Amino acid sequence: MALLSVRGLEKHFGGVTAIAGLDFDVEQGAIFSIIGPNGAGKTTLFNLLTSIYTPSAGTVIFDGHDLTRLKPFQIAALGVTRTFQNLQVFLNMTVLENVMVGCHLRSRCGMIEAAFRLPSVIREEKKVRGMALEALEFCGMADMAERAADTLPYGMLKKLEIARALAARPRMLLMDEPAAGLNDTETVNMSSLIREISASGVTVLLVEHNMGLVMKVSHRVLVLNYGELLSQGTPQEVQCDPKVITAYLGQ
Amino acid sequence: MRRLGGLYILAFLFVITGLMFPDSYYVTVVGVTIFTNAVLAVSLNLLMGYAGQISLGHAAFFGLGAYSSAILTSRYGVNPWLAMLAGLALSGTVSWVLARPILKLKGHYLAMATLGMGIIIHIFFVQADWLTGGPDGLSGIPGITVFGWPVNTDLRWYWVFGVLMLFCIWVSLNIVDSRPGRALAAVHGSEVAAQMTGVDTASVKAQIFVVSALLASVAGSLFAHQQAFVSPESFSFFFSIELVTMVVLGGLASTFGAVFGAVLLSLLPEFLLVFEDFEVLIYGAILMAIMIFLPDGLFVTTSRLITERLRGGEAS
Known part of the structure; x- marks a missing residue:
């Protein structure tokens, strides 16, 4: 069974649908990347997985526990932790x-x-x-x-x-744009750090815009567009998917 | 040793001053005021400075302790130490019950809620004539005996309050440098990140609210015995504000900053007496000047400058 399985996950903000019925599984030990254009709902998804937002519908099962019923600190206690896109260091x-x-x-x-x-x-x-x-x-x-x-x-x-x-x-680490704002050398260092984290037995969920990094380190990639699952598979499969190419480059 | 260095220095100064000037008004009478304020400021700083949760009602817990001791000892002849425990139980219960709903609020809303709490408790002291003696207060509060040593002179009170202050500082330094202390600072730094590292933020905020209320309550109990008289005036909204000023003036998130702020604000009125009618005016001007030019607080800014100077000296 997958370590994390998301079923029918939805989130609406008023009339806006940020996440629309998402299903996916993350296997233990994977580096699982979530990509998509700006506003696709990637960070919202992370906030739903960690109960910072309450989903409008759906379940998030991590190792047999439904995370949607728990508070963030209880989720952390199960071994799920994260980093933030807008840094949340204790300054x-x-x-x-x-x-x-x-x-x-x-x-x-x-x-x-x-x-x-x-x-x-x-x-x-x-x-x-x-x-x-x-x-x-x-x-x-x-x-x-x-x-x-x-x-x-x-x-x-x-x-x-x-x-x-x-x-x-943690057993699973959610990383929200770890390479954003980094220069080339730092990005290379970051990708090797992500690999080392994975090698130490931590399942990694990655949201990232730097495609070079994503395609290099990921085992699986999920593409979001307007809150919906556009494509899913290995980096090669996703890169060749015409739907993904259309969404990223326009027709 | 470095962790408690400041405490040892303070303890040394406290003992030396007490031994050298046992008859000085400034040492014994003003000293007791300073120590009381320092206890209150240090306890408030745990909540405000470290956890970043403002309270405009801290004087209420000081009052709950004072009135518990005053009523139980003067009316019912209860042993002062038992009365103090009763005060602790009352302050602990009130703060525990209020902590969760109040500390859910943030920023201005939290300020308003704690302000309301302080005012309500103050109104209770004023209105509940039958219990508290109303605006006239309660007199005839007996003194205390510490292990058969009657605390019956200003100097003896100096020792008692000084020891309480040192104890409070010790507790504060201990908490700050520990797992719960870091959790509090984390709440201050980023509440969402604190939660994602597994900190039950609601619980840790409630805990420190109770700890700071308990420390204030002990100070209140001793204050009632030392004054032999309590009235609602001592526990008003204005005193709560003064306590906040002490904490901010010394520098938030610094235990010794809070002590420093307490010393300064307790001494300032004494020195400003020479200005007679202009006393309050000058008092206000000094506070404004400090906040404008030293927004990190007097103690924190000064000690940072000194450390930088020392570091600079080593480097060159």
Whole structure:
């Protein structure tokens, strides 16, 4: 059975249909890309999968749980996490602290223990610090751990979001335009990072406009147009699909 | 050690000042006011500075603690420490019940809701004559004894409130540098991202609301015993605003900033007494000037400048 299966998913904003009856499956371990022209509903889809929006109809089943009934933090607890198109880094913290927040679900300490700083808290802090550094290391940012997040350049902030998401040890990671605004070198680095994430056993859902990157890294590609599924398949199949060519280039 | 460095310095200053000037009005009487305000500012800062949730009704919890202690000890002869616990139970319950519905709101709406809460509780203090003594207040509140040591002089109150303040700062520093503290800062930074990292934002906001109410309540209980008298005036909307000013003035999201703001706003009126009629005017002008020229707060800006200067020195 697929890790994620979406059935009859719909979202209307007033009279506007953003997602119209979408069905698809994502297999465990895949890099699954969602592409489509601007306004096709890609980010809306991500927001539906993570319960930031409530769908108008349909189900999202992840590993047997219906995500549409859960709150975002409960979805995170099931092992689904994401990055954002418009960066959502905690700019009021250091790089390391950002990633330590990512370890929230892998640590236990509550408010009362924290207030009195019981020995268990000190032990856990040490552990969390280690886990966060490990995630930063994975993204090649360990040397920036102590910097204030708001001093990082844009490309690094994008990576920081990924490190924070990975620190939660997710089973599925949703990446919303990770290469947007990156230069060529950074884009190449990003595609190898995405591959490494996938190789570490994380299922990746990718929304991206950079076709070179999408076609290079994806196992499967889904094409959205006006909230509807236009085409689905391997990168080669999608590229050759006349419907896709029409939608992208016009007739 | 670096984490608590500031606390040790403050503790040292506190002890030295108390030992060197045991008879000074500024140390003992003003000192107690400063410590009370510092406790309130530090607890409010946990909610406002770190979690980014404004409260314009913090004085209400200070009042709930004070009135619980005042009523139970003066009317019913309850042991002050038990009365304090009762105050904590009351403030804890009120804040817990109100936290979820109120903290669902954001920005101006949250400000309005907390303002309303503060005003309602204040009106209760004024109107419930039969219980609170109404606008005339309640007098005849007994003193307290700490392990057989009667707290019966200004100097002794200085020690008691000082220790409470240090305790509060310690708790605040502990929370900030912990899993729940980071979750709070995450809520402040980006609520949606906090949720996607698994933070139950509604719950963590409610928890810190309760913690800050509890700390304010303890301060209120001790305040009632120290003054031997409470009246609604001390817990009005204006005092809530003053507390917000302390936090903002020192610098949001800095425990020592809040302490600094409390010290400054408690001392300023004393120093401005020489201006007599113009006191309030100058007070207002100073606050405006600080907010315009040092929007990050006095303490935060100054300490940043010092750190940069020190770093610069190392580099050259």
